[in-house]
Amino acid sequence: MTGYAVTAQFYDPMTEASHAHVRAQITDALNGLDARSHPIVDIGAGTGLTTRAIAAVLPETEIVAVEPDPFMRPALMTRIWSDPDLRRRVSILPMPVLDAPLPPVIAGAVASASLVHFSPADRARLWTLLEERLLPAGRIVVEIQCPLSREIPETLLATERIGGVHYEGWASAVPVDEQRLHWHLTYVARCGDVEIDRRSTDHVCWVISSRDVLTEARASGLDGAVTGDLVVLGKAASTT
Ligand SMILES: C[S@@+](CC[C@H](N)C(=O)[O-])C[C@H]1O[C@@H](n2cnc3c(N)ncnc32)[C@H](O)[C@@H]1O
Numbered sequence: 001m002t003g004y005a006v007t008a009q010f011y012d013p014m015t016e017a018s019h020a021h022v023r024a025q026i027t028d029a030l031n032g033l034d035a036r037s038h039p040i041v042d043i044g045a046g047t048g049l050t051t052r053a054i055a056a057v058l059p060e061t062e063i064v065a066v067e068p069d070p071f072m073r074p075a076l077m078t079r080i081w082s083d084p085d086l087r088r089r090v091s092i093l094p095m096p097v098l099d100a101p102l103p104p105v106i107a108g109a110v111a112s113a114s115l116v117h118f119s120p121a122d123r124a125r126l127w128t129l130l131e132e133r134l135l136p137a138g139r140i141v142v143e144i145q146c147p148l149s150r151e152i153p154e155t156l157l158a159t160e161r162i163g164g165v166h167y168e169g170w171a172s173a174v175p176v177d178e179q180r181l182h183w184h185l186t187y188v189a190r191c192g193d194v195e196i197d198r199r200s201t202d203h204v205c206w207v208i209s210s211r212d213v214l215t216e217a218r219a220s221g222l223d224g225a226v227t228g229d230l231v232v233l234g235k236a237a238s239t240t
Helices: 008-015 020-030 049-057 073-081 084-089 120-133 210-219
Strands: 040-043 063-066 090-093 106-111 134-143 152-162 165-175 180-191 194-206 222-227 230-235
Touching: 008 073, 008 152, 008 165, 020 049, 020 106, 020 134, 020 230, 040 049, 049 063, 049 073, 049 084, 073 084, 073 090, 084 090, 106 120, 120 134, 120 210, 120 222, 134 222, 210 222, 210 230
Parallel strands: 040 063, 040 106, 063 090, 106 134
Antiparallel strands: 134 230, 152 165, 165 180, 180 194, 222 230
């Protein structure tokens, strides 16, 4: 998959603030997890914003950051390399998670803004793969982004200023069918009144609701609960 060729350079300024509330929910969901002996898998680590947040809330934990996109991965590598603590404990795996040589035992996994890239068949494989590796007291934290396939009018995602350049990110979506949305994203950069850059890109993403995640996960021996924008899963037998 090379779907982030356009988005990658704008990803941090367009999402660091606008996605911060979800990252806070993710760190709350991981808080207190005993992950000292086994790693957490960051599924679709992107540029590493959530990887860094996981590392902050679990300061003794190793992280396996899985990121297949060759345009996102350089930012991830730079973020990890530039921080001695992250460099010591984050491993970057450069392939789709279903093809990755994951550790046989994991304390947990996070899918932050990445489940939309998994088809129903891929999700079924993902839940099984995670359940087989998860410690009895482990946690899987999944962000629900698009529960329904419905038209989304052009919406301003974020604005940021970097030096003298003002950036905007815009998004709209139309249904492909009941399970998929076709997203159109546009990034604009301006110096004063002069537009210096404008780039667009398209993604076809899967929609999934928290209820469907729970149903699918239960079929693979996981169970859990919805909390805010997340579904937090554990081994079915250990879920209270
Ligand atoms: C919107 S970004 C989210 C980045 C990051 N998790 C965050 O919270 O900012 C989604 C990421 O999922 C990755 N991705 C897509 N398909 C994947 C797969 N099969 N396995 C792992 N990652 C995948 C994409 O390459 C992309 O970097």
